[in-house]
Amino acid sequence: xxxxxEKKQLPExxxxxxxxxxxxxxxxxxxxxxxxxxxxxxxxxxxAVVRKHLPRDRLEEIAQETFVRAYQSLHNFHRADSFKxxxxxxAVRTCYDxxxxxxxxxxxxxxxxxxxxxxxxxxxxxxxxAADIEALGRRREARxxxxxxxxxxxxxxxMVVKLIHLxxxxxxxxxxxxxxxxxxxxxRAFRSRKKLHKIFTRIxxx
Amino acid sequence: xxxxxxxxxxxxxFRITYREEEDIPISDLWGQQTMNRIRGLAPAPVRQGFxxxxxPFVWRLAPVTLAMILILSIALSNFDMVGDAEVFRLFSYELxxxxxxxxxx
Numbered sequence: 429x430x431x432x433x434e435k436k437q438l439p440e441x442x443x444x445x446x447x448x449x450x451x452x453x454x455x456x457x458x459x460x461x462x463x464x465x466x467x468x469x470x471x472x473x474x475x476a477v478v479r480k481h482l483p484r485d486r487l488e489e490i491a492q493e494t495f496v497r498a499y500q501s502l503h504n505f506h507r508a509d510s511f512k513x514x515x516x517x518x519a520v521r522t523c524y525d526x527x528x529x530x531x532x533x534x535x536x537x538x539x540x541x542x543x544x545x546x547x548x549x550x551x552x553x554x555x556x557x558a559a560d561i562e563a564l565g566r567r568r569e570a571r572x573x574x575x576x577x578x579x580x581x582x583x584x585x586x587m588v589v590k591l592i593h594l595x596x597x598x599x600x601x602x603x604x605x606x607x608x609x610x611x612x613x614x615x616r617a618f619r620s621r622k623k624l625h626k627i628f629t630r631i632x633x634x
Numbered sequence: 635x636x637x638x639x640x641x642x643x644x645x646x647x648f649r650i651t652y653r654e655e656e657d658i659p660i661s662d663l664w665g666q667q668t669m670n671r672i673r674g675l676a677p678a679p680v681r682q683g684f685x686x687x688x689x690p691f692v693w694r695l696a697p698v699t700l701a702m703i704l705i706l707s708i709a710l711s712n713f714d715m716v717g718d719a720e721v722f723r724l725f726s727y728e729l730x731x732x733x734x735x736x737x738x739x
Contacts, residue, residue, distance in 0.1 A: 455678050463672050467665055479658055487658065492668045502678045552647050553639055570651040594649055621641065629639050 448511035452502055463499055466511075471495075473512060474519050481523035481590055490526055494519045513604075520587070520605040527583035541576055541631065545569050549631060577627045585620035592617045593624070 446454075446465070454462035474491050482490055498518050505514055541549075548569040578586050591602040592613075603613040 456680055458677055460672055460675075460677065463678075464665075464669050467668060471660070471665065475658065475660060484658065488661065488664050492664070492671065495668050496671055496675070499672050499675065499678055503680055553643055555643065570647055574648045574651060593645060596649070625639060625641055625644070628644055632639060 449507055452505055452511070455499070455502055460499075463495075466498075467495060470512065470515055474515060477516050477519040478523055480595065481520070481587070482526065486526065490522055491519075494522045497522060517605045517607065520591070521607060524583060524587050524606065527586055531583045541573070545572055545576075546631070549573055549628075553628075553632065573631075577624055577631075580627055581620060581623055584616055585623060588613065588616045588620045589624060593621060 448466070448469075451462050451465050455466075471491070474494050475487060478490050478494065479487055494515070498515055501518065505511065552570070578589065581589065587606060588602065591597045591605065592599065597605070599610055599614050599617060602617070603610045606613065608616075
């Protein structure tokens with residue numbers, strides 16, 4: 429087993445190490461083995477992206493799917509782009525496709541919250557500062573509450589909530605990753621925030 | 635009845651969870667399996683020119699184009715082209731007269 433944290437990113441280019449573009453060119457010239465270099469360079473990064481969006485048991489499958497899609501779309505990679513950014517967009521869109529399929533097949537479990545979770549939530553939202561929230565601990569409850577709320581959103585809203593509201597990306601950055609227009613992403617961000625707020629208000633009232 | 639929820643508190647609450655770094659193990663076989671899948675795929679498609687972008691559309695639209703050519707050929711053979719040209723010439727003269735009349739005013 430290898431830990432993601434142990435994987436260090438190599439610099440974009442040094443004297444002996446070929447650049448991403450050179451490797452891409454080798455693959456496009458009919459050498460699929462050169463893709464192993466890309467895999468080694470970016471597997472840590474791809475896992476870091478997908479783990480923010482997916483359950484643990486799906487990480488390897490979706491990370492692999494990301495690299496397969498990248499291989500099949502290598503001819504669309506342009507020299508001027510950053511390979512890391514291009515690969516991140518593929519990873520995010522693969523995660524989005526995963527959620528779309530799951531929502532379409534209605535595979536999202538709609539769990540009920542326990543008394544303990546509700547109690548924790550009530551306590552957490554009445555706190556004033558971020559330091560108080562940190563001190564509150566019990567992140568497991570926060571994670572379960574978040575999963576509970578996200579299960580009630582659409583795949584599109586889920587992605588927007590995670591990228592913009594939780595990860596803190598700008599509208600433009602999220603739009604680039606998802607391949608949507610800035611206006612569409614902005615509207616989605618606004619609506620998803622309202623929906624999420626409504627879900628938590630309902631939880632608190634119950 | 636609980637009071638109104640503060641969005642900023644909610645955001646802070648879940649951002650803490652979201653940013654929590656977890657040490658997730660990757661199986662050693664994962665890289666090999668991925669490369670095996672890559673090897674099993676067709677060679678990576680090469681960059682295509684601008685003209686080849688339209689290639690699939692050309693074949694898809696070929697039957698429609700053929701049908702249009704046939705219909706237009708039949709329609710043209712049934713039109714009285716000379717007669718239409720004469721009518722057009724008549725109206726174009728009248729149009730010149732109309733402009734001349736407007737210039738007078």
